[in-house]
Amino acid sequence: METFLTLLFSGLSTAALYYLLAAGLSLSFGLLRVLNFAHGAVFVWGGYTGMFVYQLTHSLALAVLAGTLLGGALGWVLERTLLRPAYGNIVVQVLTTLGAFYVLSEAIKIPFGPDQVGVGVPAFLHGAWMLRGVAVVKVNVLLVSVGLLVWGLGLVWLTRTRLGLIVRAGIDNPEMVMALGIPIRRVFTAVFAAGAALAALGGVLAGQYFGALSPDMGLQNMLNAFIVVVVGGLGSYNGTAVGALLVGLIGAFASYYLPSQIVGAVNVLIMALVLIFRPEGLFGEKEVVV
Amino acid sequence: MKKRGRLFWTAVSVLVLAGLVVFPTMWAPVWLLSLAGQIMAFALFAMSFDLLFGYAGVISFGQAAFWGIGGYAVAIASRAGGGAIATLLLGAVAGILLAAALGLVEGFILSRVKAGYFAMVTLAISQILLLLASSQNLRPLTGGSDGLNVYVPRFLLVGPATYYLLFAVLVLSFVVLYRFVRSPAGLVWRGMRENESRIESLGYNVLAYKVAVNVVAGMFAAVAGMLYMLVIQIATPELFGLSNSLDALLMVIIGGAGTLVGPVVGAVILVLAEHELSSIGSSVPFLSHWLILFGLMFILIVMAAPRGLMGTLDKIRDSI
Numbered sequence: 001m002e003t004f005l006t007l008l009f010s011g012l013s014t015a016a017l018y019y020l021l022a023a024g025l026s027l028s029f030g031l032l033r034v035l036n037f038a039h040g041a042v043f044v045w046g047g048y049t050g051m052f053v054y055q056l057t058h059s060l061a062l063a064v065l066a067g068t069l070l071g072g073a074l075g076w077v078l079e080r081t082l083l084r085p086a087y088g089n090i091v092v093q094v095l096t097t098l099g100a101f102y103v104l105s106e107a108i109k110i111p112f113g114p115d116q117v118g119v120g121v122p123a124f125l126h127g128a129w130m131l132r133g134v135a136v137v138k139v140n141v142l143l144v145s146v147g148l149l150v151w152g153l154g155l156v157w158l159t160r161t162r163l164g165l166i167v168r169a170g171i172d173n174p175e176m177v178m179a180l181g182i183p184i185r186r187v188f189t190a191v192f193a194a195g196a197a198l199a200a201l202g203g204v205l206a207g208q209y210f211g212a213l214s215p216d217m218g219l220q221n222m223l224n225a226f227i228v229v230v231v232g233g234l235g236s237y238n239g240t241a242v243g244a245l246l247v248g249l250i251g252a253f254a255s256y257y258l259p260s261q262i263v264g265a266v267n268v269l270i271m272a273l274v275l276i277f278r279p280e281g282l283f284g285e286k287e288v289v290v
Numbered sequence: 291m292k293k294r295g296r297l298f299w300t301a302v303s304v305l306v307l308a309g310l311v312v313f314p315t316m317w318a319p320v321w322l323l324s325l326a327g328q329i330m331a332f333a334l335f336a337m338s339f340d341l342l343f344g345y346a347g348v349i350s351f352g353q354a355a356f357w358g359i360g361g362y363a364v365a366i367a368s369r370a371g372g373g374a375i376a377t378l379l380l381g382a383v384a385g386i387l388l389a390a391a392l393g394l395v396e397g398f399i400l401s402r403v404k405a406g407y408f409a410m411v412t413l414a415i416s417q418i419l420l421l422l423a424s425s426q427n428l429r430p431l432t433g434g435s436d437g438l439n440v441y442v443p444r445f446l447l448v449g450p451a452t453y454y455l456l457f458a459v460l461v462l463s464f465v466v467l468y469r470f471v472r473s474p475a476g477l478v479w480r481g482m483r484e485n486e487s488r489i490e491s492l493g494y495n496v497l498a499y500k501v502a503v504n505v506v507a508g509m510f511a512a513v514a515g516m517l518y519m520l521v522i523q524i525a526t527p528e529l530f531g532l533s534n535s536l537d538a539l540l541m542v543i544i545g546g547a548g549t550l551v552g553p554v555v556g557a558v559i560l561v562l563a564e565h566e567l568s569s570i571g572s573s574v575p576f577l578s579h580w581l582i583l584f585g586l587m588f589i590l591i592v593m594a595a596p597r598g599l600m601g602t603l604d605k606i607r608d609s610i
Contacts, residue, residue, distance in 0.1 A: 035409070035410065092592055094349055094409055095349070096593060099589035099592065100589065102581070106581045223414050265418050268418055275399060275407070
């Protein structure tokens with residue numbers, strides 16, 4: 001029972017991390033019909049920015065703020081330069097965002113080097129609480145709370161605000177929204193930047209979670225986020241959350257019972273099964289055009 | 291006019307081919323042969339990717355999976371046989387079959403999902419192979435993250451023997467691939483690229499054609515990986531890395547997608563540039579980050595000249 005609960009908590013925290021990355025991917029896909037292959041690089045940039053700011057200021061709040069803002073700015077620039085000229089042309093967008101991933105992942109090595117670096121973690125996040133033999137790691141509590149907070153705020157934003165209404169309408173029928181005189185291109189930019197900001201926030205928290213960062217962790221985490229999005233259904237808000245839970249929990253239990261190399265393969269296996277039996281994902285719409 | 295143009299290009303290709311056959315007999319330093327070998331291996335790799343991307347219109351970010359399978363098949367076989375030719379050939383056959391099997395699996399996935407998804411799935415598959423190749427548990431087989439040395443048969447180490455072997459395989463593969471894309475099947479692939487549902491409603495079995503193009507492209511990529519092993523003589527997990535898939539993409543896009551000659555031109559440009567930049571990079575620190583320049587160049591070409599060098603040349607010629 002103790003093992004089960006410990007694994008459950010650790011699975012929930014990886015699920016929260018995956019969720020932060022996957023939410024932006026899923027939302028930009030739902031609205032913009034863009035698969036953003038630069039997402040993992042934004043994640044890494046957020047992580048390194050957080051690490052750097054924490055080193056300077058020893059304030060986790062400032063680190064989170066700086067990382068998130070930088071991610072949002074990167075997203076804004078990417079949308080303006082790479083995506084905007086090519087809406088409707090999926091091939092070009094997929095290729096250019098992958099190119100951006102490559103450039104950003106290499107560029108982060110200039111100031112911080114190609115190897116893994118340790119990340120400063122504030123004292124109040126060290127260690128774990130023991131509750132009746134179950135280890136509750138403090139960093140994990142932070143991750144899960146941020147994940148829940150982002151999910152909840154996003155839900156309120158989508159269902160209770162005007163912008164959220166426009167976004168939902170845009171997912172269903174962008175032409176109609178444009179015909180109503182709403183500048184949907186500006187909404188595109190905002191949504192894409194927000195998604196990138198979430199990825200960068202995930203990067204800052206990942207630094208705290210692993211206690212270390214390396215330039216190549218972007219690719220692995222981005223792939224896991226893609227898997228989450230595919231499992232949940234591209235463009236489905238709650239589907240992404242369920243997908244993150246599923247992949248996070250299965251990963252936690254698999255890494256306990258199986259050799260570590262197989263765990264990566266387990267995720268891809270889940271994705272392959274979903275794609276074969278339900279290509280639109282567990283909660284996706286039937287007709288998705290990528 | 292058109293006839294004369296054709297004659298001109300035939301003459302140029304004959305001259306280039308003859309030059310490539312003759313030059314090692316006159317002047318063949320080791321570094322030059324090794325560089326030429328790398329170019330030829332990458333040229334075949336890029337050609338295989340062109341079949342997929344340029345002709346069938348399939349975006350894969352994991353072509354390096356096949357390249358790595360070919361490389362490791364030869365490396366493992368060469369260690370098992372100590373460089374004996376029989377085991378090496380056996381390994382090559384096994385590698386090609388493995389690549390075909392993976393192509394089959396990916397082909398079925400391709401028929402289930404749309405373009406963007408497929409790029410993602412192939413990227414994930416090559417990444418898993420990278421993890422497997424570098425894993426500690428498989429160290430006895432793959433050498434873990436240190437990789438495996440490749441024992442090349444002695445006769446290939448004599449003078450330009452490896453060069454001529456690679457040259458022969460490359461020319462042969464080019465002819466085969468050229469016949470492929472000019473065949474009725476090649477026409478269907480190009481049709482799928484332009485309008486898939488149209489091809490389907492014409493009564494073609496799109497699934498079969500998709501699986502076929504994946505299998506063929508995968509097999510040629512595996513052969514390319516094998517050739518690469520004969521040149522650099524070490525297999526490392528990085529063979530499966532994203533940078534190799536991206537190299538193939540870049541070569542095809544620089545040279546011109548859907549031309550078969552374009553990828554060869556792209557391979558020459560890119561391998562030479564990498565070679566030059568990495569040697570200059572040791573003295574000019576800025577250029578040691580040449581991968582960034584490549585990425586930027588890639589983005590610019592995709593956005594500004596999506597038809598690449600050969601495609602743009604064609605376009606200019608057509609407009610004159």
